[in-house]
Amino acid sequence: MKISALPRTLCALVGLVFLLSPVHAETVDKDKLTIAFTGDMPGTGYQDGKMIGYDGEILQRVADALKLQVKPALMEWSGTIASVQTKRVDVMAGTMGWTEQRSKIMTLSDPIHYFKNGIMQSTKTNWSTLKDLEGKKVGTITGFSFIPELRKINGLQLSQYDTSDAAVRDMLAGRIDAVIGDPPVVQYAISRNPQWSLRFNAFTDTNPDFPLLTGLGQVVFGLNKDNPELAASVNTEIAKLWEKCDIKKIGARYGLVQDVWYVPEGKNLRAGVDRPVGWQLPSCK
Numbered sequence: 001m002k003i004s005a006l007p008r009t010l011c012a013l014v015g016l017v018f019l020l021s022p023v024h025a026e027t028v029d030k031d032k033l034t035i036a037f038t039g040d041m042p043g044t045g046y047q048d049g050k051m052i053g054y055d056g057e058i059l060q061r062v063a064d065a066l067k068l069q070v071k072p073a074l075m076e077w078s079g080t081i082a083s084v085q086t087k088r089v090d091v092m093a094g095t096m097g098w099t100e101q102r103s104k105i106m107t108l109s110d111p112i113h114y115f116k117n118g119i120m121q122s123t124k125t126n127w128s129t130l131k132d133l134e135g136k137k138v139g140t141i142t143g144f145s146f147i148p149e150l151r152k153i154n155g156l157q158l159s160q161y162d163t164s165d166a167a168v169r170d171m172l173a174g175r176i177d178a179v180i181g182d183p184p185v186v187q188y189a190i191s192r193n194p195q196w197s198l199r200f201n202a203f204t205d206t207n208p209d210f211p212l213l214t215g216l217g218q219v220v221f222g223l224n225k226d227n228p229e230l231a232a233s234v235n236t237e238i239a240k241l242w243e244k245c246d247i248k249k250i251g252a253r254y255g256l257v258q259d260v261w262y263v264p265e266g267k268n269l270r271a272g273v274d275r276p277v278g279w280q281l282p283s284c285k
Contacts, residue, residue: 025230042254118202216266
């Protein structure tokens with residue numbers, strides 16, 4: 001029987017059921033979630049057909065919830081954002097920090113953890129301020145959001161690398177004095193390589209002229225703006241992890257055990273930008 005032949009009240013009920021049915025997000029490849037990632041642990045990796053790492057485990061949960069198979073797209077950091085914008089992938093991961101500029105070109109997920117930037121250096125030094133970097137040779141990764149701020153530091157000589165490994169190798173060889181990289185990646189690498197004799201100090205400055213270097217960082221995923229359904233699905237799974245503090249259990253597997261990763265201490269820069277004015281940052285103690 002055609003719907004048009006049904007009684008009017010039943011037609012209305014059918015329409016209501018249709019509206020309340022879950023909207024399935026479209027993906028680049030049917031039945032797959034294509035993920036751009038760098039392979040830098042503890043953020044992202046791919047092993048035995050599944051995403052691993054802190055970011056990776058969360059996206060694996062998203063894929064499982066949507067009944068999608070993960071399709072890995074390993075690439076250098078400099079290519080990840082472009083791959084989202086051109087719809088070659090569905091989502092990018094890799095300890096990406098939220099910035100207002102990125103929120104204009106991609107849909108950025110709710111935070112999966114927080115961080116403070118800092119200085120990877122020899123144990124022979126103990127630098128923790130922007131002033132400590134004046135006149136120093138410093139390495140960072142191509143495409144990082146805080147590069148313009150690094151260039152403002154007096155006398156700082158900046159070298160850019162495609163990977164964290166390349167930057168660390170140059171520091172160990174004495175070609176640069178310090179590396180400003182992803183805090184989770186840096187701490188993970190140091191903890192597993194004590195023979196390097198390196199340390200990581202978070203910046204102690206709180207300088208409004210250097211908000212990306214010294215402010216509260218939020219690690220997020222990036223998605224194409226034309227796919228709000230997928231972004232909503234990602235945020236739904238992230239909210240579940242925060243609600244039960246499972247987000248912290250995942251982090252513990254990768255050495256992210258301190259409250260600094262899960263308790264937002266600092267200004268919420270997203271409220272009124274890509275979130276409503278009254279939007280609150282999730283927290284788990």
